[in-house]
Amino acid sequence: TVSKPPGRPGFHDVNPQAAGVLQRNGVKSWTKPAPSLYPHQWSWDSAFIALGLAHVDNRRATGELEALFSAQWKTGKVPHIVFDPEAPPKSYFPDAERWNSNGLSEHAPTGPHTSGLCQPPVHALAVRRIWETAQDKDERGVEAAREFLTGNYPRLYSWHRYLSTARDPERSGLVTIYHPWESGTDNSPRWDAPLSRIAIGDIPSYTRYDVQHVADASHRPTDEEYDRFLWLLEMLKKARYEEMDIYGSHPFLVKDVLFSAILVAANEALLEIGAVVGAPAEERAQVEAWIERGREGLEEQWDPALNLCVDRDVLTGESLRVRTVAGFAPLISGGLDERRLKDMLLTLDSEDFAGNPTLHRPLPPSTSPDEPGFHPRSYWRGPVWPVANWLLWWSLLRAGESERAASLRHHTLEELAESGFAEYFEPFTGEPLGSGEQSWTAAIALDMLA
Numbered sequence: 001t002v003s004k005p006p007g008r009p010g011f012h013d014v015n016p017q018a019a020g021v022l023q024r025n026g027v028k029s030w031t032k033p034a035p036s037l038y039p040h041q042w043s044w045d046s047a048f049i050a051l052g053l054a055h056v057d058n059r060r061a062t063g064e065l066e067a068l069f070s071a072q073w074k075t076g077k078v079p080h081i082v083f084d085p086e087a088p089p090k091s092y093f094p095d096a097e098r099w100n101s102n103g104l105s106e107h108a109p110t111g112p113h114t115s116g117l118c119q120p121p122v123h124a125l126a127v128r129r130i131w132e133t134a135q136d137k138d139e140r141g142v143e144a145a146r147e148f149l150t151g152n153y154p155r156l157y158s159w160h161r162y163l164s165t166a167r168d169p170e171r172s173g174l175v176t177i178y179h180p181w182e183s184g185t186d187n188s189p190r191w192d193a194p195l196s197r198i199a200i201g202d203i204p205s206y207t208r209y210d211v212q213h214v215a216d217a218s219h220r221p222t223d224e225e226y227d228r229f230l231w232l233l234e235m236l237k238k239a240r241y242e243e244m245d246i247y248g249s250h251p252f253l254v255k256d257v258l259f260s261a262i263l264v265a266a267n268e269a270l271l272e273i274g275a276v277v278g279a280p281a282e283e284r285a286q287v288e289a290w291i292e293r294g295r296e297g298l299e300e301q302w303d304p305a306l307n308l309c310v311d312r313d314v315l316t317g318e319s320l321r322v323r324t325v326a327g328f329a330p331l332i333s334g335g336l337d338e339r340r341l342k343d344m345l346l347t348l349d350s351e352d353f354a355g356n357p358t359l360h361r362p363l364p365p366s367t368s369p370d371e372p373g374f375h376p377r378s379y380w381r382g383p384v385w386p387v388a389n390w391l392l393w394w395s396l397l398r399a400g401e402s403e404r405a406a407s408l409r410h411h412t413l414e415e416l417a418e419s420g421f422a423e424y425f426e427p428f429t430g431e432p433l434g435s436g437e438q439s440w441t442a443a444i445a446l447d448m449l450a
């Protein structure tokens with residue numbers, strides 16, 4: 001049992017509370033990431049949401065992903081935001097108009113308005129979870145899940161193909177991102193060096209609405225960071241979202257190890273989905289080749305001094321040597337030999353991460369407190385993110401590290417029981433930060449509790 005302040009849910013009340021968050025954030029057939037800060041559909045949030053919903057309501061889980069995939073670009077790209085035309089005006093910026101995706105690119109879908117970027121491909125993990133949870137259902141439930149897999153396998157395959165080709169013309173096994181927003185870890189110090197090299201030109205004027213939805217603007221990226229984010233957006237528009245043009249001219253091209261590792265794990269899930277739906281043998285062989293190449297690419301980015309994996313700036317060839325949770329990429333991609341697994345566990349248990357004795361709970365801060373770019377309250381610069389805990393928990397289980405996995409699960413769920421489903425938490429005090437009622441926080445709790 002857990003000691004809890006009055007009125008807060010206990011460990012075992014987390015499940016119905018989490019389901020309630022997802023219900024309240026529901027919009028038509030999909031779910032917004034948070035009640036007011038994020039009023040549209042986000043790509044990897046939706047994947048995590050579907051993963052959680054698979055334990056509650058498979059119809060809603062499949063609807064979530066159907067809504068997202070119906071906005072897939074002709075190139076295979078799954079956009080990072082699908083805009084809700086009915087969201088309150090002036091609630092999120094940059095909006096559909098600023099992106100102007102289908103005004104600029106013939107590859108954009110003609111119906112829904114989307115951003116021009118993408119986010120880590122967690123989707124196949126969610127689709128596999130939908131298949132797994134359907135096994136407890138009656139024949140009709142299993143059949144409905146099989147139909148869903150059959151309908152969505154080609155979408156997943158073309159999504160992964162896009163990432164392995166357009167986003168990896170070097171065939172390095174690593175995905176190139178065009179913007180920190182693509183990483184999902186927006187203001188992480190991982191991006192400080194490449195962002196600092198960008199010379200910003202004239203940015204059309206804009207108003208930030210995000211800071212109005214949090215208790216304190218310091219939880220969010222700074223205005224300087226936003227200027228860079230918005231300048232990169234203008235550069236992408238100038239290239240009309242054409243991959244080759246972007247690759248030839250864009251000032252931010254980075255090999256993201258976390259994104260790449262998630263792709264490897266997602267490709268493993270895709271192989272299993274492919275087996276269920278009877279995918280063509282050439283495609284299955286291709287997915288196996290992507291998995292191998294991905295793991296080799298990550299090994300290339302291993303930094304023995306940091307005992308972590310690090311990103312690489314494509315434009316300078318330089319490794320971005322910053323200690324963040326993204327450094328656990330090899331653990332997430334899986335298939336580690338004993339030595340590398342030991343390395344990863346050593347770093348996870350160290351004072352840089354979960355073993356830091358000054359932490360509120362032994363949960364890894366998003367950035368090591370020893371990093372100069374660390375900030376305990378600022379977004380991806382230090383706070384503990386439940387969704388990152390999920391990635392590590394799931395990877396540890398997969399690696400057979402059940403004790404460490406159990407500890408991450410226990411402390412994550414206790415944090416949520418104590419303080420609710422916040423977007424992120426101050427690592428030394430456990431104070432909830434960012435948005436409250438964050439959907440993916442609730443979703444990962446449902447998955448951990450199942």
Ligand code: 2M8
Pocket residue numbers: 033038042043044045080119181183184185186210
């Ligand atoms: C955050 O990113 C958005 C931009 O995409 C923002 O700050 O406005 C990130 O935490 C990202 O990973 C997440 O998908 C999104 C919605 O939860 O919020």
